[in-house]
């Protein structure tokens with residue numbers, strides 16, 4: 001028997017000007033019995049004290065700013081061209097290291113009801129004529145709410161009209177049912193963040209197991225989608241070499257290399273304020289006890305550089321034992337680390353042209369999910 005979906009809202013707050021938008025109406029009709037409040041502006045909600053960590057409240061907004069942005073990137077790191085679409089902000093999962101705990105004012109889930117604006121901006125990105133990598137997984141897990149919001153049902157049909165956009169849905173879930181209703185396409189990349197199961201057990205609460213993620217990836221790849229994997233955040237647990245090599249082995253046992261659009265690697269990175277939140281909220285977590293941290297130029301703690309290089313090289317070598325062609329890149333890393341891991345800069349690696357070639361790809365950068 002199928003497990004009941006656990007992340008339904010228990011309260012809906014709707015910004016008045018978003019009320020008539022088609023996507024808003026779709027959400028409202030999906031939850032006829034859930035209490036609703038209509039407010040003039042979202043700011044009113046914040047002023048009235050809705051700042052607790054409460055992932056069951058959905059706030060549907062009439063978003064006024066740009067829905068598609070270049071990632072902010074990090075000072076001193078190499079940008080891996082990427083645009084982000086923040087249609088949903090917030091996540092039902094509970095990763096110990098999640099930067100949203102520090103970044104978002106409210107623990108509520110914020111959803112842009114005026115999805116038409118995203119489609120308008122998608123057309124404008126298309127007009128620029130560059131090949132674009134675009135993802136929805138910067139401030140949310142891209143598929144965590146897909147069973148109830150059906151965002152992929154809304155977006156996928158539009159992508160046929162923008163052939164130079166490569167859209168990535170990045171997730172730690174195994175919610176691929178909606179994707180399998182549509183024709184698979186290599187223009188659409190389903191990206192899974194992966195970690196050894198022992199880390200998932202301790203620090204990625206509510207997410208799918210590693211085996212469930214890989215099985216979902218296998219289904220998506222068999223259906224015609226491209227898939228991607230993000231070793232991110234890599235955490236230096238005891239016996240990390242064998243744990244991470246095991247993850248690589250599982251991926252390549254299930255997925256043909258030619259179906260993998262890219263694999264990224266990024267170590268744990270934590271701001272001082274997030275470190276305080278983790279220490280207060282997860283007092284039994286060993287997350288900060290592993291490895292040796294140093295403060296980077298972008299104001300985040302990372303493992304000491306030689307440790308990072310060792311981690312990346314180990315995972316890269318395991319990947320290269322299966323495929324020399326799958327594009328592999330480092331997320332938010334310095335030129336020096338790139339050189340030491342790959343013996344080359346991104347621009348010197350032909351398989352990374354999609355990701356790093358400024359002549360063909362709209363400039364942006366990569367962000368953690």
Ligand code: SF4
Pocket residue numbers: 090091092093094095097098099100139140141172369
């Ligand atoms: S790290 Fe990603 S999956 Fe985990 S809670 Fe944050 S947004 Fe959700």
